Amino acid sequence: MPIGTSRRTLTCVLAATAALLxxxxxxxxxxxxxxxxxxxxxxxxxxxxxxxxxxxIAADYGSPIYAVGDGVVTISGFEPGYGQxxxxxxxxxxxxxxxxxxxxxVFEGDHVVAGQEIAPVGSEGNSSGPHLHLRIWDDPxxxxxxxxxxxxxxxxxxxxxxxxxGPQPAPxxxxxxxxxxxxxxxxxxxxxxxxxxxxxxxxxxxxxxxGAWSAWESLGGPGGAELAIGPNKDGRLELFAINGNVFxxxxxxxxxxxxxxxxxxxxxxxxxxxxxxxxxxxxxxxSGxxxxxxxxxxxxxxxxxxxxxxxxxxxxxxxxxxxAPxxxxxxxxxxxxxxxxxxxxxxxxxxxxxxxxxxxxxDLTVDHNQxxxxxxxxSGxxxxxxxxxNSPTTWSEWEPxxxxxxSQLTSExxxxxxVEVFAINGGVAQHLWQTGVNAPYGxxxxxGGGGTEITAAVNLDGRIEVFGTSGAGVYHKWQTGFASWSExxxxxxxxxxxxx
Numbered sequence: 001m002p003i004g005t006s007r008r009t010l011t012c013v014l015a016a017t018a019a020l021l022x023x024x025x026x027x028x029x030x031x032x033x034x035x036x037x038x039x040x041x042x043x044x045x046x047x048x049x050x051x052x053x054x055x056x057i058a059a060d061y062g063s064p065i066y067a068v069g070d071g072v073v074t075i076s077g078f079e080p081g082y083g084q085x086x087x088x089x090x091x092x093x094x095x096x097x098x099x100x101x102x103x104x105x106v107f108e109g110d111h112v113v114a115g116q117e118i119a120p121v122g123s124e125g126n127s128s129g130p131h132l133h134l135r136i137w138d139d140p141x142x143x144x145x146x147x148x149x150x151x152x153x154x155x156x157x158x159x160x161x162x163x164x165x166g167p168q169p170a171p172x173x174x175x176x177x178x179x180x181x182x183x184x185x186x187x188x189x190x191x192x193x194x195x196x197x198x199x200x201x202x203x204x205x206x207x208x209x210x211g212a213w214s215a216w217e218s219l220g221g222p223g224g225a226e227l228a229i230g231p232n233k234d235g236r237l238e239l240f241a242i243n244g245n246v247f248x249x250x251x252x253x254x255x256x257x258x259x260x261x262x263x264x265x266x267x268x269x270x271x272x273x274x275x276x277x278x279x280x281x282x283x284x285x286x287s288g289x290x291x292x293x294x295x296x297x298x299x300x301x302x303x304x305x306x307x308x309x310x311x312x313x314x315x316x317x318x319x320x321x322x323x324a325p326x327x328x329x330x331x332x333x334x335x336x337x338x339x340x341x342x343x344x345x346x347x348x349x350x351x352x353x354x355x356x357x358x359x360x361x362x363d364l365t366v367d368h369n370q371x372x373x374x375x376x377x378x379s380g381x382x383x384x385x386x387x388x389x390n391s392p393t394t395w396s397e398w399e400p401x402x403x404x405x406x407s408q409l410t411s412e413x414x415x416x417x418x419v420e421v422f423a424i425n426g427g428v429a430q431h432l433w434q435t436g437v438n439a440p441y442g443x444x445x446x447x448g449g450g451g452t453e454i455t456a457a458v459n460l461d462g463r464i465e466v467f468g469t470s471g472a473g474v475y476h477k478w479q480t481g482f483a484s485w486s487e488x489x490x491x492x493x494x495x496x497x498x499x500x
Contacts, residue, residue, distance in 0.1 A: 034069050034070065034090065034091065034092060034114070034155060035069075035114065035155055035156050036068045036069050036114060036152050036155035036156055036157045037066050037067065037068055037069065037114040037115035037157065037163070038066060038068075038115075038157050038161035038162055038163040039057065039065060039066055039067075039068050039096075039098070039132060039134055039152075039161075039163075040057045040059050040063065040064070040065050040066065040121060040132045040134075040163060041059060041063060041160070041161075041162065041163050042057045042058045042059035042060075042063070042131070042132075042160060043057070043058055043160050043415075043416040043417070043437070044056065044057060044058075044149075044159050044160060044415055044416065044462065045057070045058040045131060047147075047149065047415065047461050047462055048145075048146075048147040048148060048149065048461065049461070050144075053135055053144050053145050054097070054099075054133050054134055054135035054136075054145060054148060055133075055134050055147075055148045055149060055159070056131045056132070056133055056134075057131055057132045057134065057159065057160070058129065058130070058131045059121045059130060059131060059132060060121065060130060061102075061120075061121060061122065061123065061130040062102075062120045062121060062122075062130075063120065063121045064117045064119075064120060064121075064163065065098055065101060065117065065118055065119045065120065065121060065132050066114075066115050066116060066117055066118065066163050067088055067096070067112045067113065067114060067115065067116045067118050068088075068096050068114065068134075068152065068155075068157070069088070069090045069096065069114045069155070070090065070091060070111075070112065070113050070114050071088040071089050071090040071091065071096070071111075071112060072088065072089050072109070072110070072111055072112075073086060073087070073088055073106050073107060073108055073109065073110040073111075073112060073118075074087050074088070074089050074095075074108065075087035075108065076104050076106060076107045076108050076110075077104075079125065080125060081125050081126045082099045082100065082124075082125045082126070082133075083099060083100045083101065083102070083122060083123075083124020083125030083127065084099075084100070084101040084102060084103060084104050084119065084122065084124055085097065085098060085099040085100075085101070086098045086101070086104055086106065086118055086119060088112060088118075093138070094136060094137065094138050094151070095136070095137040095138075095140055096134065096135070096136055096148075097134070097135040097136070097137065097145075098118065098119060098132060098133070098134060099125065099132075099133040099134075099135070100121075100122055100123055100124050100125055100127045100130075100131060100132065100133050101119035101120060101121065101122045101124065101132075102120060102121075102122030102123070102124055103119060103120055103122070104118070104119050105117060105118050105119055106118045106119075115163075134148050135148065136148045136151045147460070147461065149460070149461065149462065150189055150209075150460055160370075160416065160417060172278075172323050172325075172327055173231060173276040173323070174275075174322065174323050174368065175230065175273065175274065175275035175276070175320075175321040175322060175323065175329075176228070176229050176230065176274075176457070177320065177365060177410045177411070177455050177456065178226065178227060178228035178229075178271065178272060178273045178274070178319065178320060179226065179227065179408070179410070179453055179454075179455055180195065180196045180224075180225070180226060180227060180452075180453045180469065180499055181193065181194070181195040181196070181227070181453050181454070181455045181467050181469050181474060181499070182194050182227045182228060182229045182239075182455055183229075183455055183456075183457035183465070183467060184229045184230070184231065184237055184457060185457065185458070185459075185460065186205075186235075186237060186252070186255070186256040187231075187235035187236075187255035187256045188209060188255075188256040189209035189210070189459075189460035190205055190206040190207075190208065190209050190211075190256070190460075191205070191206050191457055191459060191465060192204070192205040192206070192237065193205070193457075193467055193474075193476075193491070194219075194227055194229065194239055195216075195467075195469060195474050195496055195497050195499060196221075196222070196223075196224060196225040196226070196227050196241065196497070196499070197223070197224075197496075197497025197498060197499055198223050198224050198497075198498075198500075199218075199223055199497070200218060200219060200220045200221045200222065200223050201218075201219045201220070201221040201222070201225065201227070201239075201241055202216045202217065202218055202219065202474075202496055202497045203216070203217045203218075203219050204216050204217065204491050204492065204496065209459070209460040209461075210459045210460055210461045210463070212492065213476075213491040213492045214491075214492060215491075215492050215494050216474075216491065216492075216494050216495075216496040216497070219250070219259075219262075220262065221241050221248055221250070221262045222241045222242065222243045222245075222246050222247075222248055223243065224243050225241040225242055225243045226241070226242050226243070226270070226271045226272055227239065227240065227241050227272075228240045228272045228273050228274040228284070229274065230274040230275060230276055230282050231276060232251070232276075232280070232282060232300065232301045233276070233279075233280025233281070233300035233301050234255060234300070234301045235255030235256070236251055236252040236253070236254065236255050236257075236301070237251065237252050238250075238251040238252070238274075238282060239251070239259075240265065240272050240274055240284060241262075242266075242268065242269050242270075242271070242272050242286060243268055244268045244269070244270075245267075245268040246264075246267070246268050247264070247265045247266035247267060247268060247269060247272075247286065248262045248263060248264060248265055249262070249263055249265040250262050250263065265284075265295075265304075266286065266295065266307055267288075268288070269286045269287055269288035269293075270286075270287045270288055270289075270316040270317065270318075271286070271287050271316075271317065271318050271319045272284060272285065272286045272287075272319060273285050273319040273320055273321045273331065274321070275321040275322075275323065275329045277296075277327075277329065277347075277348040278327035278328075278347045278348045279300060279347075279348040280300035280301070281296055281297040281298075281299065281300050281302075281348065282296065282297050283295075283296040283297070283329065284296070285310060285319055285321070285331050286307075286319075287313065287314070287315070287316060287317040287318075287319055287333060288315070288316065289315050289316055290315060291309065291310065291311075291312045291313045291314070291315055292309075292310040292312070292313030292314070292317065292319070292331075292333055293307045293308060293309055293310055294307070294308055294310050294351075295307050295308070310331075310342065310351065310354075311342070311351070311353055311354060312353075312354050313333050313340060313342070313354050314333045314334065314335040314337070314338050314339070314340055315335060316335055317333035317334055317335040317340075318333070318334045318335070318363055318364055319331065319332070319333050320332050320364055320365060320366045321366070322366040322367065322368060322374050323368070324343070324372070324374065324392065325368075325371075325372030325373075325392065326347060326392075327347045327348070328343060328344040328345075328346070328347055328349075329343070329344050330342070330343040330344070330366075330374065331343070332357065332364055332366055332376060333354075334360065334361050334363070334364045334378060335360055336360040336361070336362075337359075337360040338356070338359065338360050339356075339357040339358035339359060339360065339361065339364075339378065340354045340355060340356060340357050341354070341355055341357045342354045342355065357376075357387075357395075358378065358385075358387065358398055359380075360380070361378040361379055361380040361385075362378075362379045362380055362381075362406045362407065362408075363378070363379050363407065363408045363409045364376060364377065364378045364379070364409060365377050365409040365410050365411040365421065366411070367411040367412070367413060367419045367421075368413075368419075369388070369417075369419060369437075369438045370413075370417035370418075370437045370438050371438050373388060373389040373390075373391075373392075373438070374388065374389050375387075375388040375389070375419060376388070377401070377409055377411065377421055378398075378409075379403070379404070379405070379406060379407045379408070379409055379423060380405070380406065381405050381406055382400075382405060383400060383401065383402050383403045383404070383405055384400075384401045384402065384403035384404070384407065384409065384421070384423055385398045385399060385400050385401065386398070386399055386401055386441075387399070401421075401432065401441060401444070402443070402444050403421075403423050403430055403432065403444045404423045404424065404425045404427070404428055404429075404430055404444075405425065406425055407423035407424055407425040408423070408424050408425070408452070408453050408454050409421065409422070409423050409454070410422050410454045410455045410456045410466075411456065412456035412457065412458055412464045412466075413458070414433065414462075414464060414479075414482070415462030415463070415482065416437060416482075417437045417438075418433055418434040418435075418436065418437055418439070419433070419434050420432070420433040420434070420456075420464060421433070421441075422447060422454050422456055422466055423444075423454070424448075424450065424451045424452070424453070424454040424468055425450060426450045426451075426452075427449075427450040428446065428448075428449065428450050429446070429447040429448035429449060429450065429451060429454065429468060430444045430445060430446055430447050431444070431445060431447045432444045432445065447466075447477070447485075448468060448475070448477065448488045449488075450470070451468045451469055451470040451475075452469050452470055452471070452499050452500060453468070453469040453499055454466065454467065454468050454469070455467050459478070463478055463479040463480075464478065464479050465477070465478040465479070466478070468488065469499035470498070470499065471498045471499070471500045472495060472498060473490065473494075473495030473496045473497065473498055474490070474491065474495070474496035474497065474499070475488040475489060475490060476488070476489065476490075476491055477489075
């Protein structure tokens with residue numbers, strides 16, 4: 001796959017953000033996690049890395065700052081480089097720290113609760129614009145804190161977030177893209193990637209969160225398979241593989257741990273998709289020559305139902321799943337003649353009838369806007385089209401975007417919540433992205449040379465990582481910052497399986 005790097009410049013609230021580095025991220029203590037509250041409204045303007053001890057949330061001057069959890073104020077004062085600042089000790093032994101405010105509403109010895117307003121956003125000290133600098137410590141004697149984003153995510157808050165008066169609900173678990181190459185994060189934040197070659201499935205993983213990759217490992221299993229991956233409620237990833245003759249699955253034996261062997265899951269078919277219900281139960285859809293079938297866990301982390309017809313659906317279709325803002329799963333199915341979808345009629349509940357969604361095409365990808373509205377992209381002989389929700393129950397018409405004809409598609413969301421779409425065919429790889437949160441899209445840009453399949457995932461620190469396949473092997477490319485990308489390279493200098 002020839003090299004082809006694109007760069008773009010974004011307008012930021014603060015001065016240009018330093019490039020993110022794939023640094024080791026420390027983890028918080030193993031104590032029971034308290035439910036957290038959103039610290040402030042605003043986009044993350046600088047993430048945690050080795051040169052930045054905390055996370056910056058760009059916000060309007062004077063907007064409220066909230067305590068992320070219950071605790072006792074141990075410091076409330078002024079420091080020349082930090083401006084007004086506050087430190088809160090939480091019951092699990094961790095410490096949250098807030099800096100650059102222009103005033104303080106709580107003082108040493110005060111007891112605070114999650115979601116309590118403690119200060120207004122300012123720009124005092126060493127600051128180039130109004131923002132909250134949030135630090136998290138698991139050891140007050142340490143010289144460097146831990147990453148606030150996974151710390152908050154473990155407690156139910158993902159950035160950017162919506163402030164409230166108390167703890168926020170746990171974030172929705174969105175389905176990962178399915179295909180011949182798939183990637184998802186283990187419970188400890190490390191990305192894992194699986195690629196299906198002619199001789200079976202191959203596997204590589206990050207040795208550390210946001211870090212370098214292992215060599216490829218051959219797992220056997222179905223050759224030339226379509227893959228899907230999803231997280232069990234207890235954090236264990238589960239991998240599904242289908243070809244025309246067989247359907248098998250394997251799963252982690254513990255969260256972030258080793259894997260089982262392959263086990264039978266059903267007969268052969270065309271494609272699969274998996275998603276987690278709001279109650280944590282995985283649900284799998286598979287297409288074949290007579291339509292679409294599904295199978296679901298009877299309880300979280302538990303056994304499976306028998307296969308049931310999904311009431312029809314396009315034969316031999318490409319499948320993807322997404323999740324509505326209220327937690328209901330939605331399935332999209334596309335073949336060369338027709339595009340249809342169906343959706344849960346209640347959270348973790350039953351399913352609607354199939355509904356017409358558009359004409360036929362080559363491939364599809366589905367993602368969600370920052371405001372929760374779903375957005376669908378589909379490729380065909382004249383390029384890529386998209387369709388998006390105007391409301392929870394209504395959709396726009398199909399609109400052309402340009403892009404590579406008859407391409408394989410994937411999408412992911414940038415750290416500030418903008419959807420980014422990637423497309424690859426035999427001649428070229430391109431991408432386009434939203435020009436703002438919940439906003440229209442820019443123009444397609446070259447992303448690399450041609451290939452056969454593409455998928456994207458997000459590192460623990462928010463950087464998108466893209467995997468592209470070809471007859472030579474599997475390449476990857478990752479964000480080195482909000483506006484820059486690495487070159488296409490092998491994982492760990494090894495090609496991995498060829499995928500034609």
